[in-house]
Amino acid sequence: MAIPTGKRPNFLIIVADDLGFSDCGCFGSEIRTPNIDKLGHNGVRYTGFHAAAACSPTRAMIMTGTDHHIAGLGNLIEWTNFSGQNFPKGSKFTTAPQRGQPGYEGYLNERVAVLPEILRDAGYHTMMSGKWHLGLLPERSPHARGFDRSLALLPACSNHYGWQPEAEKRGELPRFLEMSVIALHMEDDHYVRDLPKDWYSSNGYGDRMLEYLKEWRNDKVEKPFFAYLPFSAPHWPLQAPSEYIDHYKGLYDEGPEALRQRRLANLVKLGMIDPDTKAHPVVADEVEGWESMSEQERRLSCRAMESYAGMVECMDHNIGRVVDYIEQIGELDNTYIMFMSDNGAEGAAYEAYPMVKGPLMEHLGKWYDNSLENIGAYNSFVWYGPRWAQAATAPSRLYKAYTTEGGVRVPCITRFPGLRNSEICDTFATVMDICPTILEMAGIEHPAPTYQGREIVPMRGASMLPWLSGQQERVHTKDFVNGWELCGRGAIRKANWKAVFIPKPKGPEKWQLYDLSTDPGEIEDLAEAQPQKLEELLAHWENYVRDCGVVPLQPELGTYMVATEEQMPENIWMEYEYWKPGAQDDRKQFMRQPKKFRAPT
Secondary structure, three states, rough: OOOOOOOOOEEEEEEEOOOOOOOOOOOOOOOOOOOHHHHHOOEEEEEEEEEOOOOHHHOOOOOOOOOOOEEEOOOOOHHHHHHHHHHOOOOOOOOOOOOOOOOOOOOOOOOOOHHHHHHHHHHOOOOOOOOOOOOOOHHOOOOOOOOHHHHHEHHHOOOOOOOOHHHHHHHHEEEEEEEEOOOOOEEEEOOOOOEEEEHHHHHHHHHHHHHHHHHHHOOOOOOOOEEEOOOOOOOOOOOOOOHHHHHHHOOOOOOOHHHHHHHHHHHHHHOOOOOOOOOOOOOOOOOOOHHHHHHHHHHHHHHHHHHHHHHHHHHHHHHHHHHHHHHHHHOOOHHHEEEEEEEOOOOHHHHHHHOOOOHHHHHHHHHHOOOOOOOOOOOOOOOOOOHHHHEEEEEEEHHOOOHHHHHHHEEEEEEOOOOOOOOOOOEEEHHHHHHHHHHHOOOOOOOEEEEOEEEOOOOOOOOOHHHHHHOOOOOOOOEEEEEEEEEEEEEEEEOOOEEOOOOOEEEEEEEEEEEOOOOOOOOOOOOOOOHHHHHHHHHHHHHHHHHOOOOOOHHOOOOOOOOOOOHOOOOOOOOOOOOOOOOOHHHHHHHHOOOOOOOOO
16 A cells, blocks of 8 residues: 655654553643644544553564564563562462563564564664663664664663662662662663763653754665654653643642543543543552541642653653654654553552562652652652542553553554544554554565564554555454453453453452443443353453463463472563662673573473
């Protein structure tokens, strides 16, 4: 299919980290996002776009067009490495059965060809600035997987200012914080020893992307470009320059439920949900309710939300800088732009996690200043919890890390002249569709079944171009099937029917059935009323588990494998222990090759 232009298009793919569905102005938010809003009003806003339930699995699918269990990120390596990292109070599961298994390597494996590799081979200039989270070693880096230029945050998150108060005493870090504070970056083929003194993540990634675009303009303009801009905001710790946070002072004083109701009303006004839509009730038993909080606790909670909003606005500012430059050089109308979040809003209440809360809260009290006036500053460390998160995911159920709609339905915008524009669409699409869409627009064939002398898998996603150009009614077939699994939480969807498995304490630990056409909040469980439909979906689930190599963490999700003795040790499954004392001075001494096991036959 020909694209509507005489030359090959450029691509700019922008990813926010843990952004909720209604956190942008054009999706019903009060947060100032004029640049995202401009893209949304001039492009397509999606209400049926879906990601994985967490960050690195989504990023793996963006880069490969296939399921994350195939590409090497079956789970976040941080969660595979240490079971207590993502199990709230009341959970009894372990990630040990997944350790060392194919598809759970924690980096993009050799079974996939990566989008920038394919584009670079076909004559594109490829560049990235932002969060990678797809491997910690040089041979797993963006540079090694196809990017001509890259500044990459390698782990899941870090202090947004690059501040490390514990730098001299890293041995004192609680396990939860080991991989949460150090801003480990690579630029091209080398680790970055020191970030600029005025570093703030969103500004830094915006600056570097502008530098790379200017380099391209000066030296590589004969090639089209592929630019990947994955921010680490608004992932916790919630930190932003005060000039952004100050815009929201007092705005959230009525609390998260008041915000939730305002957002729902705005979604109705925008036509993104029906007026009679029932929102799933807030699930947050592990934290105090707003009414039970003291006045000081409420103020601290509101300040965290103000800081979150400031992060979103600062990210938007940097998106505007990049898009404005592309327009200034006359390339905007030849650049396909896509903006999205990598998963639902982050609702974890880490202060309530049994294996985290004691050492974590003690450490934060010792090293950080989380006083009311200081929240959001470089030396603070806070998150905002499940009630604020569910204000942003409403009407959907739950949030990040869950395979309910609140965890996997994300805001998404596309813009390209000549294709669908200036509309809101509910067509179902997923992050696996990004790679095939870009390749078709660029006129490039995916190299499967082989690439660089090795066997690789084909893409599982579908090109969105036939739908974007008006030649198809939907992106996927009417009876499409799509599966999700993460950390023992599963879902399988066929058309508007969805079966969901959520373990206790957030779910009943049994399969539930929903008709999303009438119940987008996943409230009315139809499993008993429609047993044949549930049986039909569970047959598709079995196919998904088999085809994608899912290692179930409980028997209800498939053939359960008890962890072997070799898989039981924790905290030995990451290739680079970069958080340990001396690990950034003598790196090789802290790199390892975790044991790998063959797939069961």
